[in-house]
Amino acid sequence: MSHPTRDELNARAVAKLAEIGDAGASLKPKERMAIPSQDMPAQDPDVRRNNTSEVATGYTEAQALLEAQRCLRCKNQPCVQGCPVAINIRDFVTAIADGDFQSAVNTIKQTSLLPAICGRVCPQETQCQAECTLGKSLKDPMQSVAIGRLERFVADWERERGTISVPEVKPATGKKVGVIGSGPAGLVVAADVRREGHEVTVFEAFHKFGGVMLYGIPEFRLPKEIVRREVETLKAMGVNLVPNFVVGRTRKLMDLLEKDGFDALFVGTGAGLPNFMNIEGENLVGVFSANEYLTRANLMRAYEKGRAATPIAHSRKVAVLGGGNVAMDAARTALRLGAEEVHLIYRRTEKEMPARVEEVEHAKEEGVQFHMLQNAKRILGDEHGLVTSIECLRYELGEPDASGRRRPVEVKGSEFEFEVDTVIVAIGNTSNPLIKQTTPGLETTKWGTLVADDNGQTTIPRVFAGGDIVLGAATVILAMGQGRRAAASINQLLAGE
Amino acid sequence: MMAQTPTILEKRQLSENVFCLRVSAPLIARERKAGQFILLSIDGEFGERIPLTIADADAEAGSITLIFQRVGMTTAKLASLNVGDTLAVLVGPLGQPTHIENVGTVVCVGGGIGVAPLYPIVQALKAAGNYVVTIIGARNKELMILEDEMRAQSDELIVCTDDGSYGRKALVTQPLKEVCERAEKPALAVAIGPPIMMKFCAETTRPYAVHTVVSLNTIMVDGTGMCGGCRVTVGGESKFVCVDGPEFDGHQVDFDGMMKRLQAYRNQERQAMTDHENHACNLDQAYRAATETK
Ligand SMILES: Cc1cc2nc3c(=O)[nH]c(=O)nc-3n(C[C@H](O)[C@H](O)[C@H](O)COP(=O)(O)OP(=O)(O)OC[C@H]3O[C@@H](n4cnc5c(N)ncnc54)[C@H](O)[C@@H]3O)c2cc1C
Ligand SMILES: Cc1cc2nc3c(=O)[nH]c(=O)nc-3n(C[C@H](O)[C@H](O)[C@H](O)COP(=O)(O)OP(=O)(O)OC[C@H]3O[C@@H](n4cnc5c(N)ncnc54)[C@H](O)[C@@H]3O)c2cc1C
Ligand code: SF4
Ligand code: SF4
Ligand code: FES
Numbered sequence: 001m002s003h004p005t006r007d008e009l010n011a012r013a014v015a016k017l018a019e020i021g022d023a024g025a026s027l028k029p030k031e032r033m034a035i036p037s038q039d040m041p042a043q044d045p046d047v048r049r050n051n052t053s054e055v056a057t058g059y060t061e062a063q064a065l066l067e068a069q070r071c072l073r074c075k076n077q078p079c080v081q082g083c084p085v086a087i088n089i090r091d092f093v094t095a096i097a098d099g100d101f102q103s104a105v106n107t108i109k110q111t112s113l114l115p116a117i118c119g120r121v122c123p124q125e126t127q128c129q130a131e132c133t134l135g136k137s138l139k140d141p142m143q144s145v146a147i148g149r150l151e152r153f154v155a156d157w158e159r160e161r162g163t164i165s166v167p168e169v170k171p172a173t174g175k176k177v178g179v180i181g182s183g184p185a186g187l188v189v190a191a192d193v194r195r196e197g198h199e200v201t202v203f204e205a206f207h208k209f210g211g212v213m214l215y216g217i218p219e220f221r222l223p224k225e226i227v228r229r230e231v232e233t234l235k236a237m238g239v240n241l242v243p244n245f246v247v248g249r250t251r252k253l254m255d256l257l258e259k260d261g262f263d264a265l266f267v268g269t270g271a272g273l274p275n276f277m278n279i280e281g282e283n284l285v286g287v288f289s290a291n292e293y294l295t296r297a298n299l300m301r302a303y304e305k306g307r308a309a310t311p312i313a314h315s316r317k318v319a320v321l322g323g324g325n326v327a328m329d330a331a332r333t334a335l336r337l338g339a340e341e342v343h344l345i346y347r348r349t350e351k352e353m354p355a356r357v358e359e360v361e362h363a364k365e366e367g368v369q370f371h372m373l374q375n376a377k378r379i380l381g382d383e384h385g386l387v388t389s390i391e392c393l394r395y396e397l398g399e400p401d402a403s404g405r406r407r408p409v410e411v412k413g414s415e416f417e418f419e420v421d422t423v424i425v426a427i428g429n430t431s432n433p434l435i436k437q438t439t440p441g442l443e444t445t446k447w448g449t450l451v452a453d454d455n456g457q458t459t460i461p462r463v464f465a466g467g468d469i470v471l472g473a474a475t476v477i478l479a480m481g482q483g484r485r486a487a488a489s490i491n492q493l494l495a496g497e
Numbered sequence: 498m499m500a501q502t503p504t505i506l507e508k509r510q511l512s513e514n515v516f517c518l519r520v521s522a523p524l525i526a527r528e529r530k531a532g533q534f535i536l537l538s539i540d541g542e543f544g545e546r547i548p549l550t551i552a553d554a555d556a557e558a559g560s561i562t563l564i565f566q567r568v569g570m571t572t573a574k575l576a577s578l579n580v581g582d583t584l585a586v587l588v589g590p591l592g593q594p595t596h597i598e599n600v601g602t603v604v605c606v607g608g609g610i611g612v613a614p615l616y617p618i619v620q621a622l623k624a625a626g627n628y629v630v631t632i633i634g635a636r637n638k639e640l641m642i643l644e645d646e647m648r649a650q651s652d653e654l655i656v657c658t659d660d661g662s663y664g665r666k667a668l669v670t671q672p673l674k675e676v677c678e679r680a681e682k683p684a685l686a687v688a689i690g691p692p693i694m695m696k697f698c699a700e701t702t703r704p705y706a707v708h709t710v711v712s713l714n715t716i717m718v719d720g721t722g723m724c725g726g727c728r729v730t731v732g733g734e735s736k737f738v739c740v741d742g743p744e745f746d747g748h749q750v751d752f753d754g755m756m757k758r759l760q761a762y763r764n765q766e767r768q769a770m771t772d773h774e775n776h777a778c779n780l781d782q783a784y785r786a787a788t789e790t791k
Contacts, residue, residue, distance in 0.1 A: 205719070249589065
């Protein structure tokens, strides 16, 4: 794979734009389809695997202008159906093509509050870009209009110019709303409810705000500065932010409603408990959940070796179990913490991996070794309980299962063992039971997620919920979408009183 | 409702390496129950988060008491703080409270620093009407803590040291065995201390079928069930100490597995300690003392 530099990519885009000249607005669909899709400039793999700076450096202005010209401006906009919050994609992309970046941002912000974040981390290829006419015509979803990258471009443009305005807050209503958890779901609820003039307090168990965007998704994919800016905006709107407060323990949920004068609550506590494989050797020293590994690296900054007190394993050979974004993040973080070899073990094939395609590519470029159709059988250790190796089994694809994916079945007798000193388990989470355990009457599904209707209403009046605690492990944009709907319900409830 | 910055209100040194801090924390003081703990970090940006049991609390004054042993970098830094200093992070109360009930006779065993987390449990069991026999042990006289407090809350107090420099010369398991053999067999044993001590306490009570509760001191990160760093095997299943515990049935706990996990970060911690600027203050010795017992 050759890697043109940002300057080269930009020069090509500038030349192409000059060719198009003033004809941009009147291009025919055929001509738009002929414009090459714009690659995302990225740090060189050999450089970036040794730093924690952002890997994808973002489109240049010329690239954004050119990519936006690829949009066919479909009347029926199938892309919008693919976006969980139904951003008016055609209009914002057209505005970019016209060079009116401010209007593009404004269009996005009518429905999405966190474009700089979603533009970076949305699994676009399975959402908006999966439905794009252009991608369908070119028979490759990766050739769709790069909607996410364009979204990121204008959001960054606005932030870098410092023109982000603090949303207006209506006069005080005297109503109090509590938001539990400061992930994407909680943050958008806080913003939307505060705008109506209600007093809003966000309670966060950790000492910093942002949820998984802060302690899960690594800096090299989502700079923490972006999350911090969103939190700053909330502060400027007058939202109270309370860290180190575990609802259910520091204060019971019902006490907030019944004793502390809150008129409504939103629970956005995210997915919790990491799953383990329940295999032999999983409690050996050197076996981590991805959550623990990433939290130590991100939140407690273990990668700043000289400064952080938080210990983290100095691993040489790492096995990561799983195939989602979490697994990719753990694998790439391990490289950045100095591992010599990182092996990613997944029991299906690459096609079935739930991770974003771009992250899979980036991980490979950085040297993560992919082992498909394999799964860990047991982890072996020495007399001190330290991991020494992992034993895997080979799999083959059998009949499709309930999810429509072909079920991997193990190949009997195919066991093999290889040397590792660290194993990171990234096979998903189940919901954190803390609030449920301490709140009688709050019902959960058999998967432990909170029961909530389309408006986010839980089984307790005045208590709403959204995000991963309702959806199971999902995405930032879905969490945000649920938060917006719940906020609308809360605003409606309070307006009627 | 706003969380205030936790501030150290009082500091005492109980023995060479054991310190007692009273810290302002009105919300935690109001909610906490025996058996629960907090997580703290001295420096919110780069600091490690460590768990400590709430040894006592005063809801009226809005303060909690922490008793800790200086064993590593974070506890050493904590020991160097003074009245008026603040903590960047103090979160709690975490964990399931101890199940307190009047069961008749209970025997409570504390070893070393484990006497501190045992204290609120003894208090609560006594207040619930139990006949409380307390056994506290330390390596030597200098390391004995909370003797007077324990005596005031217990119907009987047995004190022992490994070297016989104070009280009986015995390991805590000896008087524990004797108590189990009494005509009025205790209905419950609670043992808190180094893992090896808890393991042998559980082995001591097992033949007498005395239900034995232990409080596990695993490594923790978030304390809310998110990371799994605190997991232990109990009755063949993985449990998270921060949300399922910290107390478990001592007869079911895989102590050997847990002790190995506690060493997980030992090498890095030793490195961190060497790097730590205050390492002149006897830390190596403290470190060795803390690890020798295991
Ligand atoms: C490593 C990793 C990579 C990911 N990559 C992507 C990606 O590329 N794209 C994507 O779209 N999604 C990704 N996700 C998923 C995405 O981050 C989540 O779906 C999203 O953050 C869910 O948002 P949320 O608001 O529901 O909860 P969270 O972000 O989980 O936030 C919940 C917050 O609530 C706090 N909390 C929990 N319990 C309590 C309590 N009792 N009291 C107070 N506070 C509490 C938590 O500390 C946390 O801060 C990734 C997740 C991980 C872990
Ligand atoms: C629920 C709970 C309650 C606790 N209550 C108390 C308490 O009331 N008072 C108290 O002094 N300690 C208590 N501990 C133990 C305390 O958390 C550790 O001593 C502390 O984390 C050590 O931090 P450090 O940075 O100073 O030492 P580190 O540098 O982290 O470690 C130094 C040495 O101590 C060992 N060590 C590390 N963590 C532990 C641990 N959890 N238990 C035993 N040895 C450990 C290491 O292996 C190493 O040898 C509790 C632990 C838990 C989980
Ligand atoms: S928010 Fe996500 S799904 Fe929606 S348009 Fe943006 S990138 Fe696509
Ligand atoms: S489907 Fe694709 S080409 Fe059509 S409007 Fe949407 S982004 Fe443009
Ligand atoms: S400390 Fe993280 S799950 Fe218990």
